[in-house]
Amino acid sequence: MTRSIGVVGAGIVGTNLARAFMSVGHHVVLGARDPLSDKAVAARNELGLDVVSLDHAAEGRDVVVLAVQYAAVTATVAALGDVGDAVLVDATNTVGEELPEGATSILDVIAETNPSATVVKGFNTIGAEAFVKPTIDSRALFLPIAGDQPGADLIAELATDIGFDALVVGDRTTARIVENAAELWIHLAFRTGLGRSFGFARLER
Template structure:
């Protein structure tokens, strides 16, 4: 699959490396000149994977956006034509810092681009858990929301390709806000309640 990554910092960089390893074609849409973080990533995955944001989007059917939430609208407007493409939203509005006038970044994406298909995923756990999904003998689970079932099937596979054990469907676009609250639940436990970043969620069943 051809995947454009827009926002290639902690989250985008971790997923780029995992998806390349899984055999996907990953193209990074980055601002020029490349930031120090992107220069480091380029030494790891190859400079030839870096191009402008619209050129990356043009070549790919799937777009991961992992930029800071306050930059969400600017980033989305810079994508070029996204008609028919699947957008994965990994962003979170944390403590009110996000796109003005929107409850979630996914809503801001849908309002400011042509694509009608947003799946919110990869936002509910730390980037360290994307770099390494393993806890002893087990791998973490992941969660996603969005209206389009086919797109969710594809994103579930991308979560598994990144090393997660399962990616559970939390519901439609009406669950975007719940997904951001769930992300804040992890952030709260990790940062405010002192559990640290090396923990994550797994669904147990019987």
């Protein structure tokens, strides 16, 4: 089924996610704080999609993906306004930054900023390059998803559409587990010398 997806963020994560969703037939718009910024214009020209301001990024969407830096999460969610029935996906990581007191995950911060939204954690545990090439040696990379139902199942379906081995690991209270998986990937990629060209895979006996 074709979905209408708003991807918020014109960096490599946002543009590669947009490219991946478009490649399997979904309708994508890119949300940017400044639609006329160099990054936003470059993304529009490269991908051939509409770039809209944040207050229009969620209009009529089935899914809205946050692909921004953690420091911008609260302001970005506030700028989106009412996302309606859209599933709000958090693809961000803290990368050494502290969560507010009482929050166990970034998803908690987002849910507090927009309490009426269906929130899901996903697309944060792998390098941005994997969104356009989600396999290694023909094996699909594993992508954990956590969040509210039925939103979590929808996001797992979208991740599977673009080639991942996606699995819902639990409700929004398990978002911290997914964020921990991202921290492990970041540690291995940048602190142990593995680099960005690896990922996790699920093996079963």
